[in-house]
Amino acid sequence: MSETTSRVLQLLGLLQSRRVWSGNDLAARLGVTTRSVRRDVERLRELGYPVAASRGHGGGYQLGAGAALPPLLLDPDEAVAMAVCLRLAAGGSVAGVGESALRALSKLDQVMPRRLRSQVSAVHEATVTLTSGAPESVVEPDVLMTLARASRDREHVTAGYVDRSGTATRRRLEPYQLVTTGRRWYLLAFDRDRHDWRSLRLDRMSDVTAVGTTFAARDAPDAAAYVRRSISTSPYRYVARIRYHAPVDIVAPHFPAGSVDIEADGPDATIVTAGADDPRAMVPWLAMVDADFEILESPELADAMEAMAARMRRATRG
Structure with missing residues (x-):
């Protein structure tokens, strides 16, 4: 593999690991000039990776969504984690992902090195899933993925929510972390209208939308402890x-x-x-x-x- 190809792959890995990178930060991580970074970004664009560039405060290079899904770079731990999760998803509580999870798993398994495939098999063989009919609650995949991305990128979301008494409200949220108990999914979020932390069940949420603006991280409570206390x-x-x-x-x-x-x-x-x-x-x-x-x-x-x-x-x- 040439030095340029290796560097372009390293650049791709960096862009996938964080939402926005400045040109100076990328140059420092790659050990090259900002001019070389610009050339490598152009190479990625030619390969189909939609890399956006913006100027000003908070600007930089950002890997965006394209018309087709280009190849992803996964390190060994990420590949094992993804394969294990895909196996569990086939019988999980996310609506409609069973067949898709199996298709994605077959593609991933085809290209995984033998040593990683054996690690996935070991976890799978040592795990037994107890099922008792239909899941207690079903979460739409779009809701789960939107909240996961918004939590990672500190992006405001709006959502409809039906509480335990059946009252429907519209929430403006700062999502922080997703928590699962195995039977249900919960979101730890700061409610901007109630000025307080809330634990929200994902199966009671609808019309979840990331609005495009970001927020500064607050001093958040421990997500697992907060959700455990709220549901108990x-x-x-x-x-x-x-x-x-x-x-x-x-x-x-x-x-x-x-x-x-x-x-x-x-x-x-x-x-x-x-x-x-x-x-x-x-x-x-x-x-x-x-x-x-x-x-x-x-x-x-x-x-x-x-x-x-x-x-x-x-x-x-x-």
């Missing part, structure tokens, strides 16, 4: 806190991921925070953990526990 307690009328006299690794497996908030209380105790619209619904669920526990909050849950205990005692008499 925020939507519910009653919130309970329970201390189990057992370590986290004993307690955590009894609860589905994202259904409760779990934290260690020293090496031998665990505090679980959970919510429900009816405290009686929490009683059998919380009592399934094989450990002694105490109710720290929610007198309604304590009353429901007492009523259930009395019913159990009556059932065992005689």
Whole structure:
């Protein structure tokens, strides 16, 4: 491979890794002059890669979308990750991607080096997916991809949203990160009209549009923790806190991921925070953990526990 060809491929990899590059930054990374960068950009354009150039503050070179999809450069880790995700997508919760995922996987598998193909096969063979009919919620692929790109590029989006009560609103958002629990997809975003952070279910979003303007990154909360807290307690009328006299690794497996908030209380105790619209619904669920526990909050849950205990005692008499 000639030095020029190698440099052009390296330039392509840089343009795919970040949204905008200045000519000076590219020249420094490639070890050439800005004039050489301009020539290499022209070579990429001749090969069908739509490289846009803009002047002024925030300007530079940007790899855009073209009429056809040119070849992508993937490093080994990216290739393995993409292949694994495509295999999972065939049975996932994104609408209509199963057949397309298999076609894309076959093309990727055809050109992957043997050592990378063996890594993908190892992950696939060591993974079992449990299914129980239709997914709990279905996300349109366009919604998922639009939000993923907007989160990466810090781009404003607008979207229709239907909340838990069925109320429809129009949201102006700064998207930060996507979170999946395996059953549902969520977006951590800053709501520009409510001036606060929100956790939004993707299957309740519609008409998601990236508006083309960007925002400065805020000091965002931890996305996974925020979403876990919002789906385990925020939507519910009653919130309970329970201390189990057992370590986290004993307690955590009894609860589905994202259904409760779990934290260690020293090496031998665990505090679980959970919510429900009816405290009686929490009683059998919380009592399934094989450990002694105490109710720290929610007198309604304590009353429901007492009523259930009395019913159990009556059932065992005689």
